[in-house]
Amino acid sequence: MLRTRSAILPDVEAIHTIIQPYAEKNILLPRSLPELCENVRDFVVAEHNGEVIGCGALHLYGMHLAEIRSIAVSEPAKGFGAGRKLVEALMKEAERHHVTCVCLFTRIPEFFGRMGFTVATREALPDKIYKDCRHCPFLYACDEIAMFRGELPKQTGIRKIELPIPLVRLEA
Secondary structure (H helix, E strand, O other): OEEEEEOOHHHHHHHHHHHHHHHHOOOOOOOOHHHHHHOHHHEEEEEEOOEEEEEEEEEEEEOOEEEEEEEEEOHHHOOOOHHHHHHHHHHHHHHHOOOOEEEEEEOOHHHHHOOOOEEOOHHHOHHHHHHOHHHOOOOOOOOOEEEEEEOOOOOOOOOOOOOOOOOOOOOO
């Protein structure tokens, strides 16, 4: 039987084990065990007969925006609907929080398109770009597609991605 539930701390090692192969292939960003412990309340897991076979997280930016991230299913469990169940559970969580727009960045837009997500420009999601993308090693070579479901947040001005520049003293 396949079911989803909120993740708890004892799930962290299984979540890490599921995410790690995707991170090694640069499909997902790597997540350390301490980072997963700090953010375990954001995660939902998919279980089959008591074994964690998939995971996904919902990161809240505010009522105007949440992001589905770290969606992963263990290789042997692919094709049995765990990914869909995870997205559905995360969408219910977003609804519970009264979030008006859910976004994600993906390399498999067909899957999310079948779940009602629409392609967006990166500029339409400045909160995501400002918080996460500026720290990503693929910032200037990103091949992920931005997608959303709901009402895109109203733009009050896009924040610039400011990278730290060291102060250098010039002497003549």
